[in-house]
Amino acid sequence: MFIGHFTERPYQDEKSGYFGATGKSIRDLDLSNDIYDPQIGADLYNRYLDERVYAEEMGFDGLMLNEHHSTPFCMGGAMNVEASILAKITKKAKIVLLGNILPIWEDPLWLVEQLAMIDMISRGRLVSGWVRGTGRESVAHNAPPPYNWERFQEAHEFIVKAWTEPGPFRWEGKHYNYRYVNPWVKPYQKPHPQIWLPGVVSEDSLKWAARQRIPYIMLATKLEPTKQAFQIYHDTAKEEGYKSGPQNLGYLWKVHVDETEELAEEVGRKFVQGPSNPFLAGNEGTANQALMKLPGLTSRRRVLPTMNAATANRGGVLSTSYEEQIENYTIVTGTPDTVIPKIRHILEELRPGSIFFWDGDGAMTHDDQMRSLRLMGQEVIPAVREIAKELDLPSSFDINPATGAPFEDTPAIAEVAD
């Protein structure tokens, strides 16, 4: 079992007027950055990095980052910058990028170099995930949506080749062209850092991951459609002639642990307050239909069972209340004693090899996050490891997803010399 920590790093500014679920609309593309307060920005970037260091100290295996553009709900517009800092200020935890938005990169050779440098500086702790990005990413970096999927695949092939094959070589592709590929940095890990794929919507992407034997991480969706989507992965693996298992699958959902049940509920409700992700239940900003329908971004037909669960009933209505999310396990809050059995239930239902606790988000404060991290470290993580052993849930670092067999040598995490 691989246990990671995640937050979207929201831009929290009570002066902005959109702080809180009943605040003003933060419809995608309708917000101007003229309200951006650099003091708040500086404090928050530093706070979120400090929390990652503490999460590592509390025993998390991985520190997950994501990237979105032109929106206050995620401050990671240049996620690789945060990852680079973590590479130096943390020592053991994997730095899990879920992920770089391949189709919006005009020059993926830069990604080859940046990621290899992060892997070098962290001495082999990078997990390099790819995503296709939502509409706002294509718009923000002006990447043509109908070619999103082609660019994703070509960039992936190019990056893997640049990481693994001796240069120099030429690349004359449909979307990317290079006359001299010979980066003077290569990944620390061999053959290259693990590549993971997170998602919710696209069946093409999930099947592609299964065919490439790339672990797929389902993001914050209900258990039943997640199970159905995981089954599509397993079925695709079977068609490809291999048996997929927990090492191929991951699941991320909201978990907050606190000192009392009352406090856990009070703080847990902050998940659905504050700058809201228009794609997430309970606190949606009004989804911009045009962004969701950006032409050709994803197939209109080949969508996953989780898509409707993730994007149904949008339009500013708070479609899934906090109580409903507690009921359906997409939010788990409580003291360690009440949280652990719920996590067991999720692990039994979905059988993922990697999990991510999404915490410290919405309107949560630094103190809220630190209390939760401490209790996770003291009680939850050790208990979850035992449950995972009992349920036999190996991660992609226990069983090689590319071969289905244990790694010959457990990949050593080199301690960075102090």
Next chain:
Amino acid sequence: MTTTSQAWTEEIVELAGTSVQLVKGGSGEPLLILHDEMGHPGWMNFHEALGQNNELIIPSHPGFGDSPFLDWIMNMRDMAGWYLEALDDMGVGQINMMGFSFGGWLAAEIATMDPGRFSKLILVDAAGIKPPTGEIFDMFLVVAKEFITESFLNPEGTSEFATICPEEPTPEQAEYWEVAREQACRLSWRPYMHYPALPNLLSRLKNMPTQIIWGREDAIVPLSAGQVFNDSIPGSQLAIIDNAGHRPEIEQTDEFVRIVQRFLSG
């Protein structure tokens, strides 16, 4: 797809290595019509009127309607190159050509590649040139219905608006629009809806009688772009239609038809 008469036919034909949905109607001197970014809107009143004197030839461009998209067509000049071979295959000889909006841009590109091929050129609220003042409305940051509505100065007062943009589009209509938007997006995402060299290339049309028509209140492609077209094509004439937006052929059909017929018969 709607019709006011059965004065037209629709068939699938093989042209330049692909199958193409082709609408034909009316009789007289042939007029090739290049549809806009939302696809052929169906047989409208202006088609009916122009069909009295002209045989209208209306292909769905590859990637629109029932014409499959071609992987290698990645920009407007690729599409223009394909069209020249398609016209060879149609065996139409020298022909008049009229393009609307995105189709006007396409017509301009085709004409600059082979001016001798065309007798007369009509560009209607054409995309393709970056307007010196104002900006081309971003069709991809709104949904289809919002874009079509924005194309009209007075949607409520236009009888055919509800035909083009029904309150509740059928699933087939909605899919037709999404297919059109996807292909328009492939060809025009960036630079958005224009080709920087087009004004320079247009000087090749110096011997081509060209009528430019613009709705004065066009909120999609500002009139200033029409003036650049007019300045860039030697000898062209610009007709501005009052009380019309981006779709003067629908909003002011009589005036539009009068201008086209006068030009074609002149």
